[in-house]
Amino acid sequence: MINRVNDRVKDLEVPGIRVFSNEVAQYGDGVNLTIGEPDFPTPDRVKQAGIEAIQNNLTGYSHNAGLLELREKVSLFFEEKYKILYDPVTEIVITTGASEGIDSILRTILNEGDEVIMPAPIYSGYEPIVHLSGANVVYLDTMKTELVPCPEALAALITEKTKAIILNYPSNPTGMTLTKEQMDGIVNVLEKHDIFIISDEIYSENSFNEEHVSFASYPQIRHKLFLIHGLSKSHAMTGWRLGFVLGPQDLMDHVLKVHLYNSICAALPSQYAGIEALTHSRNTPLAMNTAYLERRDYVYERLTSMGLSVIKPTGAFYIFPSIEITGLTSWEFATKLLASEHVAVVPGSAFTIYGEGFIRISYANSMETLVEGMNRIERFISG
Ligand SMILES: Cc1ncc(COP(=O)(O)O)c(C=O)c1O
Structure with missing residues (x-):
């Protein structure tokens, strides 16, 4: 067979x-x-919240997009920390780790033959998902520009076939972050084209030099940007499988459909642990x-x-x-x-x-x- x-x-x-x-x-x-x-x-209080959820039989399905209370916490976290606004009712989906978020977004937007630009070297979790959709990856070489994407080189790669770009800063594997100026240069290019921007900022809480700036804070690209996040790295919760996707409502309606067919919802006890992580364990x-x-x-x-x-x-x-x-x-x-x-x-x-x-x-x-x-x-x- x-x-x-x-x-x-x-x-x-x-x-x-x-x-x-x-x-x-x-x-x-x-x-x-x-x-x-x-x-x-995982912090003790967060573990305890998960344990209590199980003990209280909070072990069923939730709303497909995740518990509203958790989505509200996610929304508040991004508003307070990064000054970005996402509606918890229509613009946030809780996923089974950031990985499922990546999968659900890519399957929402990609058609066969599409191209996805990625600055390289880059995390190995994206390319296989792009290929499963019959789309192709186009790499933006960052090796000669000190591991930072060059806006002119990016512009040169954009064609009719380009459907999306994936950005991941702070970066796995390089540990690089971008300055606001470097981000401005990239956004200046991206705002001119009808391509989706997938920004995987799962390491945002591990930014050492200066406060992390999110690509989602640029209003000119908000309508075509998906923000991927989660608690795996920030709260040592890799095994709880909890991620978030944030994006504009018209696009998130479609992401939600893909997500509900592959996951129904994220694990409920993990969602309760997530509420605790974003309430009393932010530090x-x-x-x-x-x-x-x-x-x-x-x-x-x-x-x-x-x-x-x-x-x-x-x-x-x-x-x-x-x-x-x-x-x-x-x-x-x-x-x-x-x-x-x-x-x-x-x-x-x-x-x-x-x-x-x-x-x-x-x-x-x-x-x-x-x-x-x-x-x-x-x-x-x-x-
Ligand atoms: C850049 C990046 N995105 C996503 C993930 C996957 O995160 P999760 O465990 O929440 O699925 C990883 C894991 O190493 C990662 O490095």
Whole structure:
């Protein structure tokens, strides 16, 4: 029967990101620097809200768009923190993690043959979904512009076929954030074209240099922008599977249909936990950021002192050093490092070919783990 499986699904590959984390698990002394989730537990109050929901039999379906109370909290959070207004009744859908939001939006807007622009290197979760819809990805190379999309290069990629652009700042895998000026340049280009803007700002709460600015705060593009968000990273809730999609009502009506056919609704106990996270636990990310900053500085110092060239990241919890001096491809580097030092990192090529020559290290790890990981990487490089 295998030949009867959907051809596009057959063409999908298991993400490179997982390969090394699966393999490092087999070593008793393995150091896993691939992890893309906070190493902190979900805050106690948030856990308690989920537990109480279960105990009170709040375990059924909710409204397809999610509990109105949660949508109101989401709306208030974005209004108070980022000065952006979305109507909780018509413009917000609670999804099963940001991942389902990405899937529901892309399936809402894409037709076969459409093109989706993505600055690269970029998170590996978008391209497969674009391909499942029969659409194509067009990469905007950021490697020569210090990992920041160049507005002129973006304008040159836009054609009749362009349906959307996906932006992800703070970025996985590079840890880059954009300045307001850089965002202005991108918005100036995008406002002139009828293309959707999907802004995945799931790492907004992990912005280190300056306060995060959302693409949703530009009124001139609001009518064609989807904002993807969630609590996975900000509140260490990856396993609760809770995400949000915000967008203009006319578009969200359609997203809601796709969402309700694939999920009905997000898990109800998680939604109650989400209400707590956005009510009394808004400051949770601050404590984590203090730890991330210390770790980022440590890892940055160590990598530069090993002679690796690296841009100091300003958000998320990833760092993306060049391994060019080793003469290895990123896959070879990660494979050899794993075999000889039992350290797992993600090859840059897992984030498109534009990431070749780089590796992604996650510093969502304890200092102890990072010290050990850096010692071993140093030994590997000097060997
Ligand atoms: C940029 C980005 N978007 C979305 C996701 C998925 O988030 P969720 O776990 O909420 O589905 C990830 C996970 O690593 C991510 O890095």
